[in-house]
């Protein structure tokens with residue numbers, strides 16, 4: 558039998574994964590995996606658990622993008638290069654949705670049982686990796702500021718409510734983006750750098766895939782409230798990339814400088830300080846996919 562370590566964050570999403578544990582073990586055992594579950598106690602504990610997982614044939618993760626981010630960073634730090642299985646039990650689950658991995662336990666187990674692996678890129682920001690998105694600006698600390706109980710009860714709606722609550726603080730920030738031979742200096746509201754295609758449930762980079770060896774930078778320029786509202790409508794229709802108020806760049810590298818002390822975010826977790834050196838690490842992880 559192959560050995561799989563199942564690392565699960567009991568506080569991700571609606572916290573219901575723990576009730577499915579027996580069913581998961583049953584299905585994976587039938588597929589030839591001897592499963593060792595590990596219930597994480599904290600973020601630091603995720604790193605400790607992965608460090609002790611060098612003998613396994615696969616690492617399976619249950620949680621949202623934040624949990625996947627920490628497990629993958631820990632795997633890279635420890636040179637663990639085994640297949641990764643995902644149970645999308647977070648709130649937004651942007652990365653798993655992008656990969657087409659469903660939340661339903663039977664289907665997620667079937668994907669692991671079938672054993673099809675696809676290589677994916679990782680974004681790198683200073684010395685940390687991101688699976689889906691790195692962001693900065695005035696709404697990006699929304700996911701970090703939401704109370705975990707509010708997120709568990711209200712799901713994705715909690716992100717929007719917290720976003721609206723932050724609107725009075727909405728102001729632009731001066732930023733310098735260097736990419737290939739271009740330098741752009743602009744006042745912006747926020748920027749996102751995507752490896753996948755969605756953030757917070759919004760399909761911001763519709764043509765991007767997490768294995769095209771490119772990162773997608775989308776920034777919203779300072780504009781009037783009316784223009785911002787129109788941009789939001791365009792975003793819902795997937796037409797925002799054509800707007801004059803949007804900067805859209807695709808590249809393997811970006812340098813981002815900002816002289817104001819604003820927070821950054823990677824996969825919904827607290828990110829590093831400026832300046833940001835962002836790059837793509839091509840085909841860095843292999844994940845069980847449909």
Ligand SMILES: Nc1ncnc2c1ncn2[C@@H]1O[C@H](COP(=O)(O)OP(=O)(O)OP(=O)(O)O)[C@@H](O)[C@H]1O
Pocket residue numbers: 566567568569570571597598599600603620621622623624625646647648649650651708824825826
């Ligand atoms: N026991 C724990 N082990 C690991 N992380 C924990 C634990 N308790 C709370 N957390 C918090 O869970 C967060 C990660 O949550 P995760 O991203 O997996 O779920 P989510 O936020 O509900 O989903 P998504 O990111 O998809 O919206 C970390 O920021 C961490 O602070």
